Amino acid sequence: MVKHWRLILLLALVPLLLSGCGKPFLSTLKPAGEVADKQYDLTVLSTLIMVVVVAVVSVIFFYVIVRFRRSRVGENTIPKQVEGNKFLEITWTVIPILLLIILVIPVVLYTLELADTSPMDKKSRKAEDALVVNVRANLYWWEFEYPDYGIITSQELIVPTDQRVYFNLKASDVKHSFWIPSVGGKLDTNTDNENKFFLTFDSKRSKEAGDMFFGKCAELCGPSHALMDFKVKTMSAKEFQGWTKEMKNYKSTTESDLAKQGEELFKEKNCLSCHAVEPNDKRAEAARTAPNLATFGERAKVAGVKDANEENVKAWLKDPESIKPGNKMTGTYPKLSDSETDALYEYLKGLKTESK
């Protein structure tokens, strides 16, 4: 026992370490919508049942150890044998069955309810009744398409609160998984089929979370899997309508000379062959091989992971590999000089909706 004190200490410290993972609204334990609430309820219910079972079994176990220990009952005593005791046999068969029934009813009900994506499949669906977002996962970035509005964004999912938002999930390369820990998921994004589900974002709790949730890939997909994050911005239904209008009329304003120079470079250096800079990118999916950079100047993060400040954006442009190993911007990606990076940064920073 004492020999293993290091191991025991380590195990004792693990919960302490894990408790650090509970930042507000980063966790499934801080649900922020209808779907997350139900998943949370099931977690609590099943945990309670398990705790009761473990407690009862432990009590009986320790009672027996103490009550029938050799020093107490003597060498040769054999306690009363109870095999075949009808009462006991029935009790310990019926109790687990009851517990499973208690568990299975809400699980089945919730599963059916949360799988109901019929409103998104209706032929006559209007965006106002059921908002649909097509999510495409890529090594190591996310694309969000709003088919009803002809809008494409990347890295940041914009959603209205207090209504069901329906998702079509797919992947363009390997299997990923779409997960917004405090709102719901995970659901796999596959290459050969589309998975569907809905989520809701509660307005009150969204406010508390600063109208920003954290999302990530939950399926090991490559060296930068852990960096495959995205952000979710929430707003009221009315603000969301405003946003769609803004994006429809999106026009980036490139004003300064440096930014104009950056715009030229963006064409010269072939950035445009992968990146679109307009939210109404009409190219086929297969041609959209990089994040849409419209509104890049408004994004909280660069490449989904680093704060989008000048230093980090420039570091990304200089050497993306050092930030996200194995990302798909490498290969033919040019080496940029400092002045080129400055100009490109100036240009990218200006990619915003007009009101910002």
Ligand SMILES: [Cu+2]
């Ligand atoms: Cu992934």
